[in-house]
Amino acid sequence: MWNQAQAQANAAFAARRRNVTVDPITRLEGHGKIDVFLDEKGNVERAYFQVPELRGFEVFARGRPAEEMPQITSRICGVCPTAHHMAATKCLDSLYGVKPTPAGRKIRELVYNTFMLEDHALHVYVLGGPDFIVGPEAPAAERNIVGVIGKVGVETGKRVIGMRRRLRELIAYFGGKVVHPVLGLPGGVSKALNPADLPKFQQLAKDAVDFAQFTLQVFKDIVLKNSEYVKLITSEAYTHKTYYMGMVDEKNRVNFYDGMLRVVNPEGKEFAKFPVENYREYVAEHVEPWSYMKFCYLKPLGWKGFEEGAGTSVYSVAPLARLNASEGFSTPLAQAAYDEYFKTLGGKPVHHTLANHYARVVEMIHAAERMVELLNDPDITSPDVRTVPTNRPSVGIGVVEAPRGTLFHHYETDERGIIKMANMIVATQNNAARIAMSVDRAAKALIKNGQVREGLLNKVEMAFRAYDPCLGCATHSLPGHMPLIARIYNHRRELVGEIEQH
């Protein structure tokens, strides 16, 4: 009987599907898409950067028990699942009005800093770093991890792979799984650290600090000692004078896990500092009819379009923004690197998008130093890892700094803790307007008098990669990779060129 019913359902399903294969739009889904329009002289009039997909996690979260959200929302992104997991878990603390036990909080911070370090390392050596380590002008076929290993040596390559593996083992120890961990619950975590396992992780943390400092040295030797690279980083094509947001502790120092949000203006002066619960007073999302991605801006200033400088409202997040929006780090080695960073790049704030790569390396040092601090904290091996919530749930707001920037989760539930409303603003969305501006800038710089230069997409992609964008996160939709298609239209709006890159 069941089989028959299923066969009928499947047949109906197949028949229905055949009817709709006339859909004319075939090959654009899943791409970042850029439409460039030229004026009569063949110069760029307007470039549209579009994200063409949407999944709707916020809507299908409805009706789910809130305690499942850390596991459900981690599926927004398999590259940064721990960021969503942790924002959701903090949101549950807020929802139930429960404070995690000291051990619970410290284990979360340990896992989170470990995650920041391994995710940043992935970006530096595998995703974005090849632009610099192998070189921006190197053939595309060499700008990958194999090319990086060629440049830094096999031993270093093995060191990177080995370190990432050990860091991910720590995440899996607490989280059960490294991709889509399960440790987060309101009031703490599900699992304690067995004292017998402590020495192994303490050794890992020590090695992690060495590894992060080594990475800074690699970056200095290969990038900062090359004046061509420095010229590229500081060039006008990759510079935008916007506002910056980041999470800070009580002394305005960078904190990835908890704190207030601080915003500085394009001159680097404090514009606002607010508790995360007030996010709706400061952050708003603007809708454009030509993209599924929404564009964040500073609400008190109003939407002023894709503009930078005085009187505008676009802000940026992620490593560059976090360093601009803070006044330093709580750990000594990261603080030294922070001072050197601003000295090298000409003082605060730094507006160069490509400096994100440098700022990311500085943050790696802080993450590693925090691992050492937390693993030397006597609370870390306490078995008291969770407080069971007793309050009636209603509204929760949880925010963390994801590797790619500030990540907001906001839930409203009924008295049983069942989701009635879920809202998320993910890291890349905060950067969406600035990314769109970078695309427009790159198009305008590279297309002159109707001549479309070959390197357009490479240069545009470099601007993207510096943000380490995750469009999957941004629309809660796409996978994390970034295939691109650019189409060029002349002043008569006729298609005159198309460049595709997967």
Add this chain to the structure above:
Amino acid sequence: MPKPKVAFYWCASCGGCEETVVDLAEDILGVVEKVDIVLWPVAMDFKYADVRAMPDKSIVATFLNGAIRSTEQEEMARLLRRKSQFLIAYGSCAHTGGIPGLANQFSREEILNFVYKGSPSTVNETGTLPQTEFEEQGRRVHLPALHQGVRSLDQVVEVDYYVPGCPPTPNITKAAVGALLEGRLPAKGSVLAPDIALCDECPRKATKPTNVAFTEFVRPHQRLLDPNKCFLAQGVVCMGPATRSGCGSQCPSGNMPCTGCFGPTSRVKDQGAKMLSSLCANIEPKDEDGIDKVLEGIPDPVGTFYRYGLPKSLLRRKGGLPTS
């Protein structure tokens, strides 16, 4: 002898499956030596045209992860089916629809209206929605339409084998690749993971009650959980009995119950129905009010029993069947 050609491709997925392949770490070098990877978008440049130009069946095996929700994904699935001797659905989304498949409980309109109008941080006084065609000063820009439903890979094309998990573990991935390369393949349509329930390999197995009578169900946040005792014995819903093993009991090792990502064993038609029926048969109260009271502990049966498999399940969407 030329090396066998292998392809990796992703459709609607989060990237976690790709991370697992990367997590093979040093082991991946051994795999790379034995095969010729002809397509792997995350790691290498390629053109669709190159794949189209290949003779049919010239790829030995394609590992495809992610569910199917767009026409482009459907087109790629068909193309890779044609070019491959074996098409392997890799990970929960391709296998059974995955967590994004929970969206099949809601309509496209509900999603659009919330995201662009209803969300508390969106300011949209003019009620603008993204348009499939938008014109501004003669400039016409297009967006693809969104599709109504999420489908598993075998609801679109024929699939030879499945590698389960959200994401699959490096171990079962290695075993699956090994079985393929050495020609040690089970019957077509098999799931390449042990065909026994997770309970069998769970370190808490010894404490699993043989005869359980549920007087309540406890949600994981409501009580401190014993790190060694069977979750069902603690009144917590654990999908272990209805879920295939092979993950190494990862979630129980993190002191959280199984949520079912490996899907059912071959003897079970519908994972959710199986779990639901076995739990309900063991509810102690037999009167309706008593049963309702116990079931209050499972406030979201669809999300609990069909977390990863709604598109592939016997349940069908409220507003009609998904269309492409």
